[in-house]
Amino acid sequence: MRLTASELGIRPFRNDRYFGGHGACPGCGAVSMLRQVMQAVGPKAYYFILASCAGSYFPGEFTVCDSSIVFTVYAAGFAEAEGMSQALELRGRTDETVVAYSGDGGAFDIGLGGLSGIAERNANVLVVVNDNQGYQNTGGQQSGGTPRGIITKSTQPFHQVPAAARNRKDLLEILAAHRVPYLATASAAFPRDLAAKLKTALTYKGFKLVHVVTACLNWGFESRLAVRVARLAVETGFHPLYEIEGGRRYRVTYEPPFVPLEEFTRLQRRFQGVDLELLRRDIAERWEDLRYKAARVWPAEDGASTPTRYCGDVWVTKPIA
Numbered sequence: 001m002r003l004t005a006s007e008l009g010i011r012p013f014r015n016d017r018y019f020g021g022h023g024a025c026p027g028c029g030a031v032s033m034l035r036q037v038m039q040a041v042g043p044k045a046y047y048f049i050l051a052s053c054a055g056s057y058f059p060g061e062f063t064v065c066d067s068s069i070v071f072t073v074y075a076a077g078f079a080e081a082e083g084m085s086q087a088l089e090l091r092g093r094t095d096e097t098v099v100a101y102s103g104d105g106g107a108f109d110i111g112l113g114g115l116s117g118i119a120e121r122n123a124n125v126l127v128v129v130n131d132n133q134g135y136q137n138t139g140g141q142q143s144g145g146t147p148r149g150i151i152t153k154s155t156q157p158f159h160q161v162p163a164a165a166r167n168r169k170d171l172l173e174i175l176a177a178h179r180v181p182y183l184a185t186a187s188a189a190f191p192r193d194l195a196a197k198l199k200t201a202l203t204y205k206g207f208k209l210v211h212v213v214t215a216c217l218n219w220g221f222e223s224r225l226a227v228r229v230a231r232l233a234v235e236t237g238f239h240p241l242y243e244i245e246g247g248r249r250y251r252v253t254y255e256p257p258f259v260p261l262e263e264f265t266r267l268q269r270r271f272q273g274v275d276l277e278l279l280r281r282d283i284a285e286r287w288e289d290l291r292y293k294a295a296r297v298w299p300a301e302d303g304a305s306t307p308t309r310y311c312g313d314v315w316v317t318k319p320i321a
Helices: 030-041 074-090 104-110 112-120 171-176 191-201 223-235 261-265 276-295
Strands: 045-050 068-072 097-103 126-131 182-186 208-213 241-245 249-254 309-311 314-316
Touching: 030 097, 030 126, 030 191, 030 208, 045 074, 068 074, 074 097, 074 104, 074 112, 097 104, 104 112, 104 126, 112 171, 171 182, 171 208, 182 191, 191 208, 191 241, 191 249, 223 261, 249 276, 261 276
Parallel strands: 045 068, 045 097, 097 126, 126 208, 182 208
Antiparallel strands: 182 241, 241 249, 309 314
């Protein structure tokens, strides 16, 4: 007679929202992030999964989570999530959360128009961007989230690409221009920071987005090193951790030690032949810009020095919860 794991009393993740049985690649850096997201959001949630690697995280033959999952397409996914949010509000079910889960292909490229649309309308949706810096589900092609100079299966030699086409899109800056309530970057290798940002995001009614860079095996590292690679992405300054409130108020949430960039790049085949000096300059310029913005005080018009919180269209002088 075959007994279920729960009948045997040995299920190790009985308190988790996302448990064993997924179909992701062994060593996938996104799985631990997804588990953390589901734990923070709770069971009363609807996840709209845009076409991406996440299709393998929720195999159709059996259940690996206790939330509702809707698979959708790039062009319509964000609008569908907004529609569900409006329907729940009309029915008075305000204790349920709608999550749009997208890869960088869906958020940076093919679905960017839809993402901009729900940001402009301030839809009450939590967007989680799983950024593995390429179209990894189809073998590792270049996306708008691929850092310049990185080797992918569709990348031209760096010096043959026009200078204007070498830069990675800055998704958070694009969305900050929409003046949305809350934006943040995060990493699965920094779980407390990720959990705190998800908790903060869920206090807002309106558009909120958490952008998580996750390590992918197509980057060319050993599967056991996924968390280490993700952590080094932050500690080298390659992936800053910060948040933006109201599109204006910037705050750096982790000051990295800026370990040598080679400790991060030498673990991955995708950096072979990359001009590291150019990459260092990009990192330094980004941090200079980020620190400049974080040093500004908002709302600027009254010179307030008290921490402020963005509530709709109003800045309120009170600490962030």
